[in-house]
Amino acid sequence: MSGEFSLIDKYFAHQQQQRKDVILAQGDDCAIVAPAQNSHIAISTDMLVSGTHFLADANPAHIAHKALASNISDLAAMGASPAWVSMGIALPNVDDAWLEVFTTTFFKLADYYGIQLIGGDTTKGPLSITLTVQGTLPEGKGLTRSGAKVGDWIYVTGTLGDAKAGLDVILQQRMSDDVALNEHLVEQHFISTPRVLSGMALRDIASSAIDISDGLVSDLGHILARSDVGARIDVAELPISPALTAFLQQEDERQYYALTSGEEYELCFTVPETNRGQLEVALSNTPFRCIGRITGTRDLELHRNNIPLDWNVSGFDHFKVTV
Missing domain, CATH: 3.30.1330.10 (PurM-like, N-terminal domain)
Incomplete structure (x- = not known):
């Protein structure tokens, strides 16, 4: 042989x-x-x-x-x-x-x-x-990126930003004095939990969905492009872990990481107003949070507590970022 x-x-x-x-x-x-x-x-x-x-x-x-x-x-x-x-x-x-x-x-x-x-x-x-x-x-039940409608609410599962922080540690671009925290974030970079049961539960509830592999701003952008809509995101609602809070002292930085962190493999999805009440039961074993709403502007607008933010943010690009 x-x-x-x-x-x-x-x-x-x-x-x-x-x-x-x-x-x-x-x-x-x-x-x-x-x-x-x-x-x-x-x-x-x-x-x-x-x-x-x-x-x-x-x-x-x-x-x-x-x-x-x-x-x-x-x-x-x-x-x-x-x-x-x-x-x-x-x-x-x-x-x-x-x-x-x-x-x-x-x-x-x-x-x-x-x-x-x-x-x-x-x-x-x-x-x-x-x-x-x-x-x-x-048949006919697959979630796609093209179903979002104006007025739909935007949600994400889990927390965001840890994978980017873990990459910082791997590349030694930023380290914590807490060795255990560094090790945890490296593990978070590699060890994701695919939201299979959540995706199946959302088949009759969500209007669109995508997994967050290249950063929330990039992946939500795919939904916006395919659905021909815009979005308004409140960065104060982005779900951030205690580990990321310990790693980054500034709120702006934590929110920036949550927007741009690639390889999170959480779900971003949109839900019509009429289906919102079903989420608590459908995702009873999965943490999730509403972070914004679909608009008709065809742009992604960022704000914090109704104050507009002029942030230049982009997601993970495999042709620019290496480890």
Whole structure:
């Protein structure tokens, strides 16, 4: 058996119980799956590259979690239930200790979300991981970016800004005197929680949704562009964690981080006035907050307690930011 197939057989094949809707997984030219009747399939592909998304010496457990969780978050934003994933991975060399940690974390997270690795490819090269995830959802129920209407309320789940603070620590651009706080923020940068159940619960409530991967201002901007609307955001309502409050002393800075932090993988979604009352029940196990409202201006307006803010903010750009 060649080195490539030996590596696949040792670390990637036969690591999970087979889902009932998987007819054929690894070992052939294609995988074969059988989605349920009256369901659609949501598909997303994402790539993580050493030097852009993580340092080469980053913890392989962190890399594995970030790779899979960020892709599952795309399914969550569509209201889809995770089902299948394919992986392409390039490795500079076969490092058994690295692969053991990486695959253990990957399959633990995959099993938690019920998503099965059904195929992929390995090759020699600079370290990078490309995943294609697929999920299922009832016909016509997928959340999109194009449904926001004037008057809808804008919400986000969780808290925002920690991932950017964690990146500061990783790059040693800013550090706290509190070592434990630094370690927590680094973990927050890598270890996100895809809001799968929240996305599914929002299918009949939200008018649009997106996951926050490139920063709130950028990702909300995609909703505004696709829906041909504008938004008014109150930065005083942005949800900020105690950790970020301890890390950054100035309120303006904390709010700026919450607006621009990439790789948060929380959900940003819009809800019509008539559906707002359903949120408390639908998201009973998920923290969420209203941060603004959709307008007809086609612009993103920032204010704090009705005082306009002239802030020049932009999100995360993978062609400009590296780690």
